[in-house]
Amino acid sequence: EAGVAQSPRYKIIEKRQSVAFWCNPISGHATLYWYQQILGQGPKLLIQFQNNGVVDDSQLPKDRFSAERLKGVDSTLKIQPAKLEDSAVYLCASSPEVPSEQYFGPGTRLTVT
Amino acid sequence: AQSVTQPDIHITVSEGASLELRCNYSYGATPYLFWYVQSPGQGLQLLLKYFSGDTLVQGIKGFEAEFKRSQSSFNLRKPSVHWSDAAEYFCAVVSGYSTLTFGKGTMLLVSP
Helix, strand or coil, rough: CCCCECCEEEEEEEECCEEEEEEEECCCCCCCEEEEECCCCCEEEEEEEEEEEEECCCCCCCCEEEEEEEHCCCCEEEEEECCCCEEEEEEEEECCCCCCEEEEEEEEEEECC | EEEEEECCEEEEEEECCCEEECCEEEECCCCCEEEEEEECCCEEEEEEEEECCEEEECCCCEEEEEEEEHHEEEEEECCCCHHHHCCEEEEEEECCCCEECCCCCEEEEEEE
């Protein structure tokens, strides 16, 4: 069974630029999550989708971050404009049902200069 | 609000020695608890989980964890550590709909 796929793996941008991350969850998993992991900390949930709908985006900085999940499968997370403090690893995860264990992708390491 | 505390930022263990990583949680209802491991540059891999039933749960790679409700703890153990176990370990609790709240992690270093 293929795991959660993410791209790109690494991205370096300047502040005020925009960036987008892509995630393809495990086939059949209805729930998809985006986490932000700052160096030295545990992952923090940004947004959770159940199929096409948003379940929880309470910690998403909506003035600069946006996310969508098209057709209940792939998802993109966008930052516009980026700030220095957005430098982090962005992890995508999926789960077949709730509550359940979450399966994580390899992450995208973002560096904002 | 739910929270997870991992009091040890770093732990160094000799190869072949036993290991215990501490985790304390704060959650009003019966928690769903997890331990994940993260190797450098990698995503998180599930080691084990507790949903209900037997409070001693077995996981992959020879790890186990014990849920103690009275102490609000879910400590991870391994009887004999291998050099390949060096990684960062995260304890997490599910709350609400299915939100995972993670601790800050414990970095395990294995000395020869």
